[in-house]
Amino acid sequence: MSTTEIDRQWTTRLRKRVAGKLPPEKLLPDTQPTYVSSWIYVFGVTTMAALGVVIASGCLLALRGPQWWHTSSVGHFVNSLHLWSVEIFFFAMVIHLWGKYFMAAWRGGRALTWMTGVVTFLTSIATAFTGYVSQSNFDSQWISTQAKDGINSTGAGAFWNVLNSGQMLMWHIVLLPIAAVALTALHVLLVRIKGVVPPFEKTTEVTQ
Amino acid sequence: MRSKAFRPDVDAPEWKGGHSPYDIIKEGTIALVVVSILTVLLSVAFGSPDDPSITIKAWSTNAPMDFATTALSELNATSGSAQYGAPYNHASTGQQLGPLTLAKWIGVRVPVNSVNDYIIDPLRSLPKQPALTADLSQWSSASGSTRAGWVKDYSQAANQMQIVNGQLVVNATNAGPLPVMMADLFQMARTGALDQALVTQNGFYTSDYTLPLLFLADGTYLSGIAQKQHLTGDQWGMMNETGNYPGQAWLWLYTFWYQIKPFNASGNGDVLVWGLMMVLSAGLLLTPFIPGLRSIPRKTRVYRLIWREHYRSLP
Numbered sequence: 001m002s003t004t005e006i007d008r009q010w011t012t013r014l015r016k017r018v019a020g021k022l023p024p025e026k027l028l029p030d031t032q033p034t035y036v037s038s039w040i041y042v043f044g045v046t047t048m049a050a051l052g053v054v055i056a057s058g059c060l061l062a063l064r065g066p067q068w069w070h071t072s073s074v075g076h077f078v079n080s081l082h083l084w085s086v087e088i089f090f091f092a093m094v095i096h097l098w099g100k101y102f103m104a105a106w107r108g109g110r111a112l113t114w115m116t117g118v119v120t121f122l123t124s125i126a127t128a129f130t131g132y133v134s135q136s137n138f139d140s141q142w143i144s145t146q147a148k149d150g151i152n153s154t155g156a157g158a159f160w161n162v163l164n165s166g167q168m169l170m171w172h173i174v175l176l177p178i179a180a181v182a183l184t185a186l187h188v189l190l191v192r193i194k195g196v197v198p199p200f201e202k203t204t205e206v207t208q
Numbered sequence: 209m210r211s212k213a214f215r216p217d218v219d220a221p222e223w224k225g226g227h228s229p230y231d232i233i234k235e236g237t238i239a240l241v242v243v244s245i246l247t248v249l250l251s252v253a254f255g256s257p258d259d260p261s262i263t264i265k266a267w268s269t270n271a272p273m274d275f276a277t278t279a280l281s282e283l284n285a286t287s288g289s290a291q292y293g294a295p296y297n298h299a300s301t302g303q304q305l306g307p308l309t310l311a312k313w314i315g316v317r318v319p320v321n322s323v324n325d326y327i328i329d330p331l332r333s334l335p336k337q338p339a340l341t342a343d344l345s346q347w348s349s350a351s352g353s354t355r356a357g358w359v360k361d362y363s364q365a366a367n368q369m370q371i372v373n374g375q376l377v378v379n380a381t382n383a384g385p386l387p388v389m390m391a392d393l394f395q396m397a398r399t400g401a402l403d404q405a406l407v408t409q410n411g412f413y414t415s416d417y418t419l420p421l422l423f424l425a426d427g428t429y430l431s432g433i434a435q436k437q438h439l440t441g442d443q444w445g446m447m448n449e450t451g452n453y454p455g456q457a458w459l460w461l462y463t464f465w466y467q468i469k470p471f472n473a474s475g476n477g478d479v480l481v482w483g484l485m486m487v488l489s490a491g492l493l494l495t496p497f498i499p500g501l502r503s504i505p506r507k508t509r510v511y512r513l514i515w516r517e518h519y520r521s522l523p
Contacts (some may be wrong), residue, residue, distance in 0.1 A: 032230035035518040042239075045461040049239035053247050070258060079258070080251035083453075087250075088243055090458045102510040106496035108220025118493045125458060129379050132449070138259035139449045140436045146446055153303040153479035155310035157296040158317035163422065166415025190372060199515040200506055201221040 028191050036196050040099035043092045044191075050089035051184060057082040058173065066136060066169060086128055095123060105197045113190040120183040127180050130172035133162055140165070257451040259437075262430055264406070264420060272371045272430040278427035279393055282322040283386070284363045287426040290322035296422070297321070303479040310479065318418060325419055327393055330405035335341035340392050350384065355397045358384040374398070377507030441466050461488070 006012055060078045061069060069075035097117065106114040133144040144162045151157040161167055213241045214221075268275040281287035293302035294311040297317045302311040323486050331344060347355065367382035376394035380387050396402045405422040409412070431440065439445035444467065447459040465471045465481040474480060505511060512519055 019324070027314070028229055028232060030232075033229040034226045034228050034521075035515055036230070037228075038514050040514050042366040045235055046240045046243060048235065049243040050247075052240055052245055052418045057247075061319045068309075070260075075252060076256065076258065080254070080256040081247055083256040084250040084254070085243070087454050088246060094458060099514065101495070102505045102508070102512070103514055104505040105503065106502070107218060113494035114496055115493055118489075118495075122489060125456075126460070128456060135258075135265075137257075137261050138433070139257065141261050141421060141424065141430065142439055143446070143449075145421050146429065146441065147304075148425075150478045150482055151481075152292075152295060152311055153305075153476075154482050155314040157311065161295075161318055161416075161418060163418040164416045169415070174474060195223075197221045198220050199518050200216065200511055 005104075013143050015192055022189065026195075027189075029192075032047055033196065034113070035199050038101075040095070043096040043099060046092035047089060047096050048184070048188070050085050050092055051181075053085035053178065055181070056179070059138040062173060066134070067198040072138070074109050080183065082131075086131070090124070090128070093124065103197055104200070108194070110190070110194050110197055111130065113187060113194055113202060114188060116183055120180060121186055123176060123180045123183055127172060127176040130168045130176060134165060134172050136165065215505055217499075218496070233354075235388050245440070254453070257449055258451055259450045262424060262433065264397050265400040266421065267424065267427065267429045268394065268402075271427070272398075273369070273434075274375075274427050274429050275397060276371070276390075276394060277366075277374050278370075279326065279390060280363060281426060282388070283325040284359050284478065285322055286320055289320055289422040289426050294322075303476045305392045305479045305483050307478065315341070320419065320422060325409070326406070326423055327389065330396060330402055331389055331392060332407075333405045334392070334396060334401070337392070341390055343388045346385045347389065354384070357382070358386050359390055362386040363479060364391070390405070442472065461485070 057078055061075070061082055064072070064075060069079040100114065100117065129143075129147070131138045142147065144165075147162050148157060151160060151162055160171075244351075264275070278287065282290060284440055285291070286358065289296055289301045293314055294314060295298035297316060303309075328344070328347065333341060334340065350358070362378060362380045362383035365383065366378050368379065372376045377389045378387050378390065393402070395404070404457050406423065407414045407417060409419070410416070416461065434440055434445065435443075437448075437450050439448055439450070441463075444460075444463050446455060447463045448455040462485055464483065464486060466477065471477045471481050491498065491501065
């Protein structure tokens, strides 16, 4: 097989493209610009850490099925872990979002990074909502019967029935987490590729 | 190489300053440990709410008149779900966003027939009882106009509805089989059989609670409990949950619109709020491209606080 033929392979092209965009020193950096020195940077990694705890506690809940936590004190505690990790997740994520807004973190070709972050935020809201309506208790009864009117008014209720607990549970534990994790991964990779946005400076020209 | 004017809200200066050591793995590990500990502490301290679900059995036992009135509203098709429109039925246009009738356009995809789904089909699931079987047969063989006459007569007589010794009593003289059918439905609810019948209409295994939830929502028992728990829409309830827990605090903006006019006074309030939230979400998503909105960070100078060490180090 000739070198040219190897170079034309999809695998080779993809590897070269990935390696060019995201060399190991960018993916796992050991230095950072000195301006990356503020408490606000903590909330990005905190959001990621909380997402990890959310997924881990959710997996524990899944082990014994959706009714387990109603009948077991251990299950109830695991549910509490799931709840509070979600609260921490959103708390950190919202502060991260506002911090990035006031840093105008989309500057310097980082618009896609910003947009993936916003879509991740919206996807997370949908994920949490489906969790609330999948609890199979009074809260899920009340929240779903209230939420149906909003969803139905848009026409989406025809396909996304919040009163169908099975559908909501599947979205909560399969489809939306996959989307949220994939979006988070893409967001983080974009951060690593583009780097952390520099501070505002008095610059009059940009070179392309 | 060409140069163009620097756009401060779009472009970023190239960093020519120094770098400092950064251990991303260590940072991530510390964050995970801290968040895990914090999660455990919060869980031990506060736990999580789990108020049991409301059953139709409990509803018909604790609030029998509300249940009976709601069942009547399903019979004469005056209930909220019977009058809802899409996606449940064609009874109304549904909410409109200006000229847009979004739900109606998409149509009835979750069909609900209040008479059949809440009364006739559950009664048919009961083991054979001669009187009821005869009444159901009478109902099935009657013409539409005859049924309408029975329903009208029963509805008028139901103004004097009573619960006597745990039995639903409606003295309707020209309502055909309805007094017996509705009395049997009432008994069925109080035994818990109606709970089961409403979720097993599509077979043994089920996870679709559309029918019982719509039924519960048509009554006032569920909302009465929610009111006591401060969960109704005008109490910012859509973001809350039972007990003193944060709930979905991130829905504060969505819930906020329901507290003010014109949203809380409009019959199209839901679709108006959703339309507004879609616009706001699109604005958030497209902030990097919206002049004015993308300039706020630079003009408010909050970034001076965020990067204060950096600016302090500048000559």
